[in-house]
Amino acid sequence: MKNKYIFGGFIIVLFLGIMAYLFTQSNIKYESNFANVKGTDKIVKATGSWVKEKNYDMNREQNTFSFFMKDETGNEMKVIYEGAMPNNFESATSVVVTGSYRNGYFHAKDILTKCPSKYEQKTVQSSSM
Amino acid sequence: MIGSIFLSAALVFSLIAMVMYYLSFKGYKNTLNIARYSYHGMAIFVIAASTFLWYAILTHQYQYKYIFSYSNNSLSTGLLFSSFWGGQEGSFMLWLLLTSIIGVILQSYSSRRGDLEPRVMAVFTLATSFLLVMVSPWFKNPFEFIWTTPIFIDVKSINAQFMSLPFIQNFIFTDQQSNTTFVQMSKELYGLLTQAGVGVNQFIADGKGLNPQLLNYWMQIHPPMLFTGFSMATVPFAFALAALMKNDYRDWVNQSLPWVLAGTGILGLGIMMGGYWAYEMLGWGGYWAWDPVENSSLIPWLIGVASIHTMLVQKRSLKSTDGIGRYAKTNLILSILTYILVLYSTFLTRSGVLGDASVHSFVDPGMLVYLFLVVFIGTFILIGFGSIAYRWKYLEDKSVYEENILSRELSLFTASIILVASAIIVLVGTSAPLFGQSVDTFFYNEMHLPIAIIIGLLNGLSLLIKWKKTDTKEFIRDSIFSLVTAVILTLIVIVFGSVTNFLLVLLTFSSAFALIVNAQIAFKIVKSNLKNLGGYVSHIGIAIFILGVIGSAGYSEHVNLDLIKNKPTQAFGYEMTFTGYTPIENNTKYAFNINMKKGDKSYTVSPVMYIAEYNNSLMREPAILNLFSKDVYLAPLGYDEGSTQNTGDGETVKLEKGVKTEYKGSNISFDHFDVSAETMADMQAGKDFQMGAVLTIENGGKIEEFELFRKSVGGQIEFTDYTSAQAGIKVKLLNLTAQMIEVSITSSDGTNQQVVEKPKQEVLSVTASVKPYISLVWIGVIIMVLGFFVAVARRLKESLL
Numbered sequence: 001m002k003n004k005y006i007f008g009g010f011i012i013v014l015f016l017g018i019m020a021y022l023f024t025q026s027n028i029k030y031e032s033n034f035a036n037v038k039g040t041d042k043i044v045k046a047t048g049s050w051v052k053e054k055n056y057d058m059n060r061e062q063n064t065f066s067f068f069m070k071d072e073t074g075n076e077m078k079v080i081y082e083g084a085m086p087n088n089f090e091s092a093t094s095v096v097v098t099g100s101y102r103n104g105y106f107h108a109k110d111i112l113t114k115c116p117s118k119y120e121q122k123t124v125q126s127s128s129m
Numbered sequence: 130m131i132g133s134i135f136l137s138a139a140l141v142f143s144l145i146a147m148v149m150y151y152l153s154f155k156g157y158k159n160t161l162n163i164a165r166y167s168y169h170g171m172a173i174f175v176i177a178a179s180t181f182l183w184y185a186i187l188t189h190q191y192q193y194k195y196i197f198s199y200s201n202n203s204l205s206t207g208l209l210f211s212s213f214w215g216g217q218e219g220s221f222m223l224w225l226l227l228t229s230i231i232g233v234i235l236q237s238y239s240s241r242r243g244d245l246e247p248r249v250m251a252v253f254t255l256a257t258s259f260l261l262v263m264v265s266p267w268f269k270n271p272f273e274f275i276w277t278t279p280i281f282i283d284v285k286s287i288n289a290q291f292m293s294l295p296f297i298q299n300f301i302f303t304d305q306q307s308n309t310t311f312v313q314m315s316k317e318l319y320g321l322l323t324q325a326g327v328g329v330n331q332f333i334a335d336g337k338g339l340n341p342q343l344l345n346y347w348m349q350i351h352p353p354m355l356f357t358g359f360s361m362a363t364v365p366f367a368f369a370l371a372a373l374m375k376n377d378y379r380d381w382v383n384q385s386l387p388w389v390l391a392g393t394g395i396l397g398l399g400i401m402m403g404g405y406w407a408y409e410m411l412g413w414g415g416y417w418a419w420d421p422v423e424n425s426s427l428i429p430w431l432i433g434v435a436s437i438h439t440m441l442v443q444k445r446s447l448k449s450t451d452g453i454g455r456y457a458k459t460n461l462i463l464s465i466l467t468y469i470l471v472l473y474s475t476f477l478t479r480s481g482v483l484g485d486a487s488v489h490s491f492v493d494p495g496m497l498v499y500l501f502l503v504v505f506i507g508t509f510i511l512i513g514f515g516s517i518a519y520r521w522k523y524l525e526d527k528s529v530y531e532e533n534i535l536s537r538e539l540s541l542f543t544a545s546i547i548l549v550a551s552a553i554i555v556l557v558g559t560s561a562p563l564f565g566q567s568v569d570t571f572f573y574n575e576m577h578l579p580i581a582i583i584i585g586l587l588n589g590l591s592l593l594i595k596w597k598k599t600d601t602k603e604f605i606r607d608s609i610f611s612l613v614t615a616v617i618l619t620l621i622v623i624v625f626g627s628v629t630n631f632l633l634v635l636l637t638f639s640s641a642f643a644l645i646v647n648a649q650i651a652f653k654i655v656k657s658n659l660k661n662l663g664g665y666v667s668h669i670g671i672a673i674f675i676l677g678v679i680g681s682a683g684y685s686e687h688v689n690l691d692l693i694k695n696k697p698t699q700a701f702g703y704e705m706t707f708t709g710y711t712p713i714e715n716n717t718k719y720a721f722n723i724n725m726k727k728g729d730k731s732y733t734v735s736p737v738m739y740i741a742e743y744n745n746s747l748m749r750e751p752a753i754l755n756l757f758s759k760d761v762y763l764a765p766l767g768y769d770e771g772s773t774q775n776t777g778d779g780e781t782v783k784l785e786k787g788v789k790t791e792y793k794g795s796n797i798s799f800d801h802f803d804v805s806a807e808t809m810a811d812m813q814a815g816k817d818f819q820m821g822a823v824l825t826i827e828n829g830g831k832i833e834e835f836e837l838f839r840k841s842v843g844g845q846i847e848f849t850d851y852t853s854a855q856a857g858i859k860v861k862l863l864n865l866t867a868q869m870i871e872v873s874i875t876s877s878d879g880t881n882q883q884v885v886e887k888p889k890q891e892v893l894s895v896t897a898s899v900k901p902y903i904s905l906v907w908i909g910v911i912i913m914v915l916g917f918f919v920a921v922a923r924r925l926k927e928s929l930l
Binding site: 003004007008009012015016018019022023025026027028029043045053054055057058063084085089090091111 | 344380532534535537542543546547549550553554557558561562565566567568569571573575576579580583689744745746747766769786800802804894
């Protein structure tokens with residue numbers, strides 16, 4: 001039975017070790033406070049919502065897509081994403097961008113848009129008819 | 130109503146079946162028949178409820194919230210059929226339906242194998258009972274009426290003839306922002322409608338429809354395939370528990386093995402179909418993104434495959450011992466884990482815990498469902514591992530002998546452990562968001578590179594190694610041919626494929642080695658022993674798959690292109706020409722035709738873009754040129770229909786954001802608005818404020834940026850102008866609205882020149898990429914799955930012995 005434990009144990013310990021190391025290397029935190037996002041140069045996943053009042057911008061020459069995001073407290077930052085505008089962007093209620101804050105912009109390498117069902121969370125104003 | 134009655138009846142029958150089966154196991158007579166009738170009763174009611182749901186979808190019965198939310202009148206019959214599983218409630222229903230049907234087969238299977246049936250079915254009906262509670266009116270019921278909880282319905286969906294009913298006015302709401310009118314559907318309105326003699330089904334004329342990304346044939350086959358795999362994972366759990374209940378561990382391996390093979394085969398196919406869907410339709414650019422939804426179905430698959438390897442050892446060792454055989458504990462644990470991980474996967478993807486982490490959208494199902502899922506998993510963990518702990522002292526293999534290092538037993542065990550290691554890695558990465566952490570995809574990629582290398586080597590070696598003990602000299606003699614051929618093959622790949630990364634070279638070698646060893650053996654036995662071919666075929670499949678991954682993932686290249694209409698652009702050795710677009714599918718979508726020329730060969734591919742009414746967004750579908758050695762993948766980014774217009778002297782021009790106009794050789798473009806937060810605040814406070822528009826003039830390569838303002842001073846509105854000395858142009862702002870600006874452009878020295886008309890330029894932007902040998906990925910998976918089913922046929926026969 002010894003060989004079984006030697007082989008099995010060796011593999012598990014080896015891979016758990018590499019995994020723990022890589023986990024700390026590739027670990028990305030979620031951050032919903034933009035003050036913290038701006039304060040670090042680490043890669044984070046910033047969660048917030050698109051500032052609809054400030055339009056987005058697509059730059060075809062450099063293939064970038066930029067827009068403004070705000071967090072729960074209304075803290076804003078400009079986000080530049082190297083790529084096309086994601087499907088569903090305009091109807092998104094919340095946005096998750098992965099990247100880091102440098103030189104006054106958030107440089108996103110990935111964007112996730114969350115779109116809850118169309119009517120469910122609508123804030124509806126009172127009757128006008 | 131009928132649907133809920135059917136489901137409630139099914140739940141009652143499921144519980145009766147569970148109790149009666151358990152009593153039969155405990156030795157009661159006469160209970161077995163009741164149990165069987167109850168099980169079949171349950172299955173019939175589940176099938177009836179599902180049929181009713183399909184019927185209600187096909188006849189557009191929008192009084193059911195689920196049907197209103199996931200279908201509409203314009204869906205084709207095929208897609209209506211698949212809206213059954215378009216949402217959470219329905220996918221639980223599909224899972225339940227498939228589990229019930231598989232249970233019918235399992236009942237017949239187990240009734241013909243000794244006293245197996247009561248034990249297996251008692252455990253199995255526990256699972257069906259939980260699923261039935263899940264779709265009951267307390268949790269995720271697809272038959273919930275639309276008025277149960279108040280919901281806002283767009284006025285578009287309401288039958289206009291009823292809008293004149295007097296009481297409707299009290300339920301109408303308008304969202305000022307989007308200028309949309311809604312009707313609030315509630316119990317109160319339902320009551321009033323009923324009094325007026327109007328059925329809710331007549332009142333609501335149309336449903337919301339399916340997400341446009343789901344509107345294709347993959348939606349019809351991928352979810353049923355995946356859920357069949359999930360449902361079949363219940364079976365090994367039931368067999369393991371059955372063995373623990375009887376405290377007899379000799380038969381269950383043989384009996385369970387065909388089910389594990391079939392289940393993992395189908396689940397594997399289902400997972401890869403999802404990958405192909407993402408690649409072909411959703412334009413992810415790849416087939417695997419380590420997305421939580423993909424990962425969470427991969428984890429049980431890896432554990433299931435791991436269990437196959439150690440089960441083979443136990444099965445083999447039973448021949449030479451009258452004990453419980455080798456690796457009995459490992460097999461029981463892995464079989465139980467497979468189902469628990471399926472449940473965990475459901476928990477991750479359905480409870481809303483991954484809210485921010487996935488591209489799949491998850492609606493938070495509410496605290497109650499969350500707690501129920503926790504109880505569901507908790508119960509099965511407790512029963513599964515509790516039973517193992519309870520029987521632990523019986524689970525020792527009495528006939529202890531040391532595995533030789535060069536024994537197939539040990540190599541299969543090692544293979545199993547490697548697969549478990551891979552599952553742990555994916556599990557840790559996928560679960561990280563539960564703790565507010567997350568990992569980058571390179572975490573998975575880098576971890577799996579060494580794992581794949583070891584898998585390839587073991588894949589080949591374990592077949593050259595004999596059971597129990599291998600003579601070292603014989604082993605070297607047997608492996609020399611494969612080793613040498615694999616080295617040659619690797620060298621060819623290095624030279625012609627210019628693969629230089631050390632780990633990728635190793636991976637190429639190891640999978641080539643596996644491929645050759647398996648092909649060699651398969652070739653030897655193909656004539657004599659066709660039924661034994663399964664394992665080798667599967668291993669050939671996985672080796673081909675890995676080679677495909679090396680090519681398509683390791684050596685994929687991409688570039689962004691702006692294709693101007695009728696102007697050829699060179700990329701990856703192809704001359705690509707955008708030739709214009711054609712409306713397709715009743716003018717709802719646009720196909721952008723691209724002609725690709727290489728030498729004297731010419732192909733036309735057409736990526737698709739359209740604005741989906743469902744979510745008012747631009748949707749894009751890629752186009753793929755399939756060649757044997759590579760795919761050329763064109764993902765559309767955007768289309769500019771050449772809004773460059775010529776402007777006469779002093780003419781008023783309306784410019785939307787990002788649009789250009791030309792005046793006397795200068796390009797004037799409106800880039801963006803300049804409205805700060807302070808402006809908004811000032812505006813609302815009624816103070817003086819100004820809004821700006823940033824424009825650029827481009828003349829002879831020189832770019833000049835300037836800003837025009839709309840000022841509000843003491844209630845008076847003023848506009849500014851700008852004169853560019855360099856371009857000799859004066860631009861005056863005339864109006865500024867939320868959508869556009871209006872400007873007049875004149876020559877700054879007052880002279881008029883003739884304006885030359887310039888043809889419009891239509892530009893299609895795409896991301897073009899090449900994926901070398903991606904076809905091997907699909908071929909590999911198909912071969913692997915075929916192998917699984919050849920093995921099922923063989924093990925099914927053996928399970929009767």
